[in-house]
Amino acid sequence: MHCGYCSPLWLNAWYLLSLHTECKTPNVAVVRGSLSANNMITFLFVLILFVASPVMCVFQRLYCSIADNCDCDFKANIRDLEWDLFKNVFGQHLAQEVVSEEVSRFLQNKSPDRPLVLSFHGSSGTGKTLISSMVANHLYGSAMSSPYIHQFIPTLHFPSAQHVPHYREELKKWVQGNLTQCARSVFIFDEMEKMPLGLIDVLEPLLGPSYVVFSTNYRKAIYIFISTTGEEVINKVTLENRQSGGEREDINLLELEDGILLQRGVFNRRDVVDAVAAEMIYSPVQGRFFSTTGCKAVPAKINLHL
Incomplete structure (x- = not known):
């Protein structure tokens, strides 16, 4: 299986007040003798934390028991x-x-410039769906049953190619609506090879750095695409490596990526180049035209046009 990435936890006083705080009572040292002014301030600060931390934990639990907030989960x-x-x-x-x-790396960035996109490729039974569920399970306390993890299967959710315009509209509304509810939403798209043509590219703006979704930072979302595309290349590389006496660990990510791109005809698709170029916004600079956003959005656009 091949994993591709397009694009893309801390102890202080504030951490004790965050939604991710473990409710533990800080240790307070016994103070003997006279205290200097600085020591007195330090002691008072620790004492405040000693009293405030349990109180904040109580309010946190109370809030999370009645609020529908993804930060709690x-x-x-x-x-x-x-x-x-x-x-x-x-x-x-x-x-x-x-x-x-x-x-x-993505979660440590408090303000990512784009969502995290993971693309899993390989034959059936190689663990693509398993790993997707592992990612989700270790992000939310309620795991795959979390209301902030959304899974799409083309044959179930988008069964008719005749209804692609309707699906596009509904999918975009669904994703944007859920991002408004929770910026840390996870979207899993299974069986991408069966996705109706022209549907998934409605999400292309959401995968780049310059889209606007009001009331939320949509760039904190995670998108996982699962596909058997490239399985022939992956199997061929694996077999050849084995026949030459190499170890599985000798296979590197780059040679699989290149093979998958070649199989998809990336380097011979003038239509993809033209489509991506037409979607870019340009501005003149010294008599030449340059993309106003540079090349940041190009990888996502290419992937969605293939």
């Missing part, structure tokens, strides 16, 4: 994700190396 645990991948995923060293690393 968002409990990202990268260590458990790494362990889950190591313990329960076999023969997929690239996924084990890349997935937890990219998810961790």
